[in-house]
Amino acid sequence: MIRYLYADQLDRLGTLEESMFLDRADQFKTRLGWDVSVDERGYERDEYDALNPLYVLYQKPDGTHGGSMRLLPSTGRTMVNEHFADILGGGEVRSPLIWECTRFCLSRTAEARTAAALMLAGGEVMENFGVKHFVGVFDARMVRIYRMIGASPEVLGSVGAGRDKISVGLWSFSDDARARVARKAGITPSLSRLWFERSFTSGIQKLSQTV
Numbered sequence: 001m002i003r004y005l006y007a008d009q010l011d012r013l014g015t016l017e018e019s020m021f022l023d024r025a026d027q028f029k030t031r032l033g034w035d036v037s038v039d040e041r042g043y044e045r046d047e048y049d050a051l052n053p054l055y056v057l058y059q060k061p062d063g064t065h066g067g068s069m070r071l072l073p074s075t076g077r078t079m080v081n082e083h084f085a086d087i088l089g090g091g092e093v094r095s096p097l098i099w100e101c102t103r104f105c106l107s108r109t110a111e112a113r114t115a116a117a118l119m120l121a122g123g124e125v126m127e128n129f130g131v132k133h134f135v136g137v138f139d140a141r142m143v144r145i146y147r148m149i150g151a152s153p154e155v156l157g158s159v160g161a162g163r164d165k166i167s168v169g170l171w172s173f174s175d176d177a178r179a180r181v182a183r184k185a186g187i188t189p190s191l192s193r194l195w196f197e198r199s200f201t202s203g204i205q206k207l208s209q210t211v
Helices: 007-031 047-051 079-083 114-129 140-149 175-185 189-199 204-208
Strands: 002-006 054-059 065-073 098-106 133-139 154-159 166-171
Touching: 002 007, 002 114, 002 189, 007 047, 007 054, 007 065, 007 098, 047 065, 054 114, 065 114, 079 098, 079 133, 098 114, 114 133, 114 140, 114 175, 114 189, 133 140, 140 175, 175 189
Parallel strands: 098 133
Antiparallel strands: 002 054, 054 065, 065 098, 133 166, 154 166
């Protein structure tokens, strides 16, 4: 199932929190070899985790992490503006209608539908909070995954070539895209909406105040 949790809510589900940060270390440090920090617990965390972002998490039946992504409004601090502005020619992405999506992570044991389920959940966030686009940085390996899901971004800029190519993309989510991604995820729109509503019965106002 999909859960939506702020950073200050993660400790409510300790197993999910622990396994997410461990899986992030496994993916970004071990498998991809990125220059990221891993603490004494084996967690991969950075300065943006301290900004109380919204996490969208795919929780497996045993309660552990299957996949996740991290969302922050682009009106505040973001990775794309602070670390990847060169890809945009020195420009910035700032708008109350655009949020940044980072740390898209899939567990080694993730179900095949996990990536699509996360994209579908991203669409729920967009629709319910008036967000028109997500912005994010992605590498060459993700191009195939986005195409497979049916949610490829508009590329705003790129550097490098081949496997080393890094791009900044802008995602929108039309009704047609929602239908495609829902089919790929094997999740009905009504179930997707139910998961969202369970998480945000009292949280929508809180999130809107951060924009």
